[in-house]
Amino acid sequence: MNFSYKFSNLLGCVYRRGNLAFTADGDSVVSPVGNRVTRFDLKNSKSETFAIESRLNIVCVALSPDGFSAVFVDEGGGALLCSLLSKTVLHHFSFNRPVSCVKYSPDGKKLAVTKENVALVYTTPCSSSREFNPLTLHRTYYGAYDETTCIDWTSDSRAFAVGSKDMNTRVFAVDDMDHLIVYSLAGHKDSIVACFFEQNSLDLYTLSRRADLIVWECDTDLDVLQPATQHSHNPLHKKGRKEKINKEEEEEMEEEKQNKIKYKRIAKHYYNKSGDFDDLTCADYHKKNRILVAGFASGVFHLHEMPDYNLIHTLSISEQRVASVVFNAPGDWIAFGCLGLGQLLVWEWQSESYVLKQQGHFNNMTCVDYSRDGMLIATGAEDGKVKIWNLSSGFCFVTFSEHSGGVSGVCFNEAGKVVVSASLDGTVRAFDLHRYRNFRTFTSPQPVQFSCLALDASGEIVCAAGLDVFEIFMWSMQTGRLLEVLSGHEAPVSGLSFGPSGSQLASSSWDKSVRLWDVFGRSGSREALRLSSDGMCVTMSPSGEELAVATLDYQITFWNVQTAVQTGSIEGKQDLGSGRRSDDMVTAKTSSAAKSFTTLCYSADGSYILAAGRSKYICIYHIQEQLLVKKFEISCNMSLDAMEEFLSRRNLTDFGNSALIDMNVGEDGQQMAISLPGVTKGDMSSRSFKPEVNVSCVRFSATGSQWAATTTEGLLVYSVDSSLTFDPFDLTLDLTPSVVFDALKQEEWSKALMMAFRLNEKAVIRQVIEAIPWPQVDVICSSIADTYVEKMLSYVAEQLTSSPHLEFYVLWAERLLTIHGSRLKLKHSSNHHAMLTALQKALISKTDTIGKICDTNRYTLQYLQTLAKVQSRKRKLMPLGSEDDKDSEEEEIMSLREVEDIDSDDSDTQITPLIN
Template identity: 65%
Template sequence: MPIAYFLECTKDIKDLSFSFSNLLGAVYRKGNICFTGDGDSVISPVGNRITKFDLRKNKSETFPIEARLNLKCVALSPDGLTAILIDHAGDALLCSLTSKTVLHHLMLKGRVHAVKYSPDGKYIAVVKGRVVQVYLAPRSGRHNFNPLQLHRTYYGAYDDNTCVDWTSDSRFFAVGSKDMMTRVFAVGYTDCFLIQTFTGHKDRVVAVFFEENSLNFYSMSRRCDLVAWECNTNIEDVKDIDAAPKKNISTFIQPMETDDKPDEENMEQAQTEQSQKNKNFKITKRKFWFYNNSEVGMTAENTCADYHKKNRILVTGFSSGVFQIHEMPDFNLIHTLSISDQKIAAVTFNPSGDWIAFGCSGLGQLLVWEWQSECYVLKQQGHYNSMSCLDFSPDGQHIATGAEDGKVKLWNTSSGFCFVTFTEHTAGVTGVKFKHTGKVVVSSSLDGTVRAFDLNRYRNFRTFTSPRQAQFSSLAMDASGEIICASAQDTFEVFVWSMQTGRLLEVLSGHEGPVASITFSPTDAVLASVSWDKTLKIWDIFQRKGSRETLTLTTDGLAVSFRPDGKQLAVASLDFQVTFWDIKSASQVGSIEGRRDLSSGRRDTDFITAKRSATAKSFTTLCYSADGECILAAGRAQYVCIYHVKEQLLLKKFEITCNLSLDAMKEYLNRRKMTDFGSKALIDQETEEERGRAISLPGVKSGEMSSRTFKPEVNVPCVRFSPTGRQWAATTTEGLFLFSLDSSLTFDPYDLTLNITPELVIETLAKEDWSLALILSHRLNEKKFIQQVVESIPPDQIDVVVLSLSEVYVEKMLQFAASQLTDSPHLEFYLQWMEKLLMLHGPNLKMQTSSSHQAMLTTLQKALPVENRAWAGSKRRERKRTLEKDEADEGIAEIGSDSEDEQKQDSDNESEMSDTIITPLYK
């Protein structure tokens, strides 16, 4: 197809520059957790990405940085500008936390167990196998082509190293190993880089910590014992090892140019000689403490620990889900608490030592505990299994998700946090729907129930069941929210209930196969259902019994979706076809062939190629855009396709993830893993960190229950557009992905000429020509200039400026004010702008019913939190009191005061506003 024809067909299509914005539903997977330098945010590894949880602003943000595999180690620089991300294969990414981009990629060629920056930020210690590699960290004053330059490689361990810690002056570091020994090394040039080897444990060393400004350190093993090592020399008395001559470097120190491993016999002999030569380090005291295993269970093991050097507080996590806090060096127990029944995989202190972050990989939990007041600062948990369905609230502010673990969770799209979880279902959830009021969520499940949840009291107030037990595979709700329908995949029927009474109204039968999907028309009481019997049925719920139309499909139907105006229907079938049907004429008006668009990979257990395997896959979910011009389609692949309905063209493909830890991601298998007996991925290994998978039974898709572990397959079960039209979400194996239109990253001016420049905007603003400066800033369409102009306008000039704006700039100003309500501290100032814009230009906006205006108003409603509505309520009461006072002064009969309900509502609004800090621009 020529490019000119494609551009001509798509010239009127809205902006499709959707980009990844956030990841919900997954808060922690594996690896260590880090606090930022200010202690207000937590960095958590989520699959092959990292998520930042801001504990002060109550927001979460997933960075658009992806590793090749799942992350295992994360380290933040002391200045908080850069971070090191290392995956399971040993590939390291040097990332910038300010620009959220990858600066450098380094292949370490081995499995990394720990990584840590030195306190001064000059070095990075990487624990890889039996060696420790120290790299020179990138700094502003040092300009090298390779930002991660190898400083030295340190040997000495007989087994894999597990942990590392630096001294306060960054000249020494200690390393714990699986060989039950701890070794202290010197970083600079000296005649003895291996200071001492310490023994005394009977199991692998889990953690090692130095005291502040001291060479004394603690070492802990997996067997729940702790050893305190004291040095008779102060760290200030040790000579400057960086100034020592280089000629005394030991012969087995590996230089920067080579990574050859020395002979083990010569290494052991050299270590003994160097230890005898050293006179500065001697062990003078040993203390052994054993944890009381009766408190945490006899089978509990020490899995992780962290030590706050300034406060001298030690926290220890166990495999039974219990953690203990001790005061050092006397080892006084502060308290012992249990946070889950799964092992604690990671624990860390914030810089001030007030908060402790815990990560549980078994349940995907992330907790932040304030140990002094004994309360939670953050408590989040994602779905245990893959998500299966989602739905947006009418205002687009909340998302309801259901998963195979039988839970229904509600997420806030602005903050990214889950604020309520319903656990009444006993089997996997297959469908969720919001009522048009946004106060009720309905969900269907394979346990044979449909439940309605009240979002005011957070309880299950209605349960719908069928006369005979059935597994519900799909859910639908009419536009009024009074009729609930659910399809059964085993009885081939559709059940209809009344929301108000909870009674079963009708059982729609006629399909001869499992009903795959059902949906209600947004405008009429028309229900559409598709089934594996190759039919599409259109039901009239109120006027007549039975199906109104029966349409024949070419193959089995898998998904169905109505256009927002209710005049068109889209059906996805097993042969990669997406057909469009006109409701009034019951005729097909178009079709899309998506066979080559949904690219799929080859699983490790497949005996056929990816090309042959793709013939058995198809689209399983559909969703129209807010204006009905485009449609989203996805299936069992890592891509989501967006098509233009009228022209039947593929506009764009979005890649959900590039994580190779998931199955069916590669088109071709790695031949290095192929043997004469098959792929190595089929071997069920028994290693502790990474295990393979056994050959699963035929038809098993979510993991074989008899195998020790399973490798999840990439899948997109559901996609939905937001009512605002500027965002869409997809439930995947990795979590809930959000894609939105981020116009701040691109320069998109409006009606720009050569005369309009940033200098002209500043000059016009200096002349106090407020209206012209505002119009010029909007034509330039740069957020920082618009914000500077708007916040420079005095509040008493808002009326004059708003009156001079045309309809085009009124819509742009409303969108800008709505975006500032969630970010700017000047809440009252922007609320005054919105009030004047709606009061003066509201009638003109009300007469226009275009999709862009509807999306803008929905975005505006989403941006208004409860505090803003409370401010509006207080303003209404203030105006009413002013009116009453004026009428009383003029001798008019006094108007009655507010009713009791209004007074109660206003008092509630005022109490909500008392917790909100509003920073005015002008005093």
């Protein structure tokens, strides 16, 4: 089994906090999700999470104008300079303080950063510079009396404006200018939220949190600004001089003052004319189209045409605050990020339609399950919603919100067309993936909080167990009736698992026992297995001959189902590990609250088991050898609790950990007001908290090529990257690629194919297989050894998803299954399950893709054939020499209908190409 699993995608979370950014082409939007970044390709309908992580949650995103690099800044001031092409980190940088805004200059040569009460301008890396440090400080700009909040550049990148919480906006020149040193604009009564320059102008728009807009007009053109001359005198540089200024210098200074740029307020507009106290939270301005969009705390946004302030559109997109808004480069799409529910929306304002509308789970995910073909994945969370995700695109395409309580378990049926979910609201619901509706609801005689769920192999029996009632309820999927109630446990049931036959059901409980039930037998319970501690979860192997149980004393025990004998155990205390929470009074090594596995899953072949719990680690064990094969760290995000093994002694006081003190900071990072009598802002019940790192559920896909885990960060998907793995089979010293190619030149097809599989290099195997003539496929498939049949089928399944030679590889798959299918079925059928599932997944995917193209071509040919018949009938009816090209539309429609009626009687006839 290949264990080169690497992080491939993050689902279930589309936006956390921070600003959004469009790529240079305007087809993709980049969104910060925790300490990672996700790119949503709106043109191809795909999402991709970069395999880079910052130390804390990312709050600022800046993309270079050329689209090659990006800067991501976390909430502690740590920055990552990354390449958008290779999706790797190029440089680590620290600003040492929290950063509020980061923005590239239009020419891409400068990077402006606002932190505390200063603005910093850095020189970005380029091909002409040969500096060791990619980000070199160009200059620091002072002047603000409070924290700086926003930045905007002029079109020529020679000046920029900085807004601040001191209600002023300041215009700075990147380099010394004769006409501009620093200019301060006042007039607002609240902190500045955004400021924007007009295109190719110094005219400025400023917006404050009080939802007012001021239009500033500059008396100087942008082209007039010139670099400062050597003889020009700056009064700021003369403060330290002791000599007196003569009259000539005073006259020069007066001339300089007269030449300075001047701003004039020409208009002031108010968004909240009715006085509803709706704070403005974000804004963006498209300079080319001159359109301004502003988002508010109530979830409403306004679209205005500037500078006349003409209202274009007003829409409420959410009940939560709009935290970020941005235009794409052409200006036809607007991206919105809503902080409260984690929503990401892309809206086309001209057609007034949504391009993208995605929302992750509001609360922590609790359960996950793969469909049998590995193309879909279902998740449930504490918010009571069940979401179905497409793994190829990474988007959620349906959400079921019928549950009123947290979802505790989800499961696909064997066909993958039905999803069953159990909830703490006392119901088990079945959802149809064809009509996207809830067609079955299972309930118990008395209200029960269902904690676990299981579905048999046929999909006809649904079982669920409760926390408060120690019984297992069994329903029929067809009738929806309660079939039986299995009693015997003396504590809450923590896990259920069906065997592959569907007649065996295993249940684990906190009463230190695992019970085996014969579902279709009259006796009910067959065996009770005693455990050393409370059972946390149970799962049965794909063969049904073994089951694994995780207990509270850090162990995983394996039992033989037929003999009820324990076959082995794994001690996971040292492997699972744990971190010290902020409120822990003991060290992480001493703490035992988070050192038990809570979820288990067998691999597709049943030789390995995936285990995780309340920790940041996920472990893969070899069952027979009882060894740890690999351990994955799901996150390095220090914004989560229980990540560090040792707490900083500087935070430990006589009264506890100072990190637990609530600094009254809101979700958006803004300081919250203290609630007083008569004050409408602020809520004393609001508290900031650090979510604890946790893995609630892990599942292997049926193909074995990937696995998923529901964590505090979201749904993490890990896949096998086979291109980077060298795994030879039966390799000898005389086996080299040159020997394989020599056998290929001599047309020894079978020998070359066997040696290529022994060498196990993808490029060599592809060259050998595609060089084999298709008439030789039948002969080679008949002579191939049984050892290479599975390898060949696995390779064919992989190539069906990516290779353009579709018919060639389908021919290989058909001949291999025809000749060796009976032997694969009789010998080790469970070991070939992953390979056959991968082959089925590839064929289904290609069938869906090509089927749409074939249907379109078939309908087009039918239309052309019908049109040709109509034209031929017209020519026959038209007298010789007449040229009547102005036929009425009604006659054409009637003739088309007549031909369709004629063709409907002979629908099975083949379509022949038309030759005129």
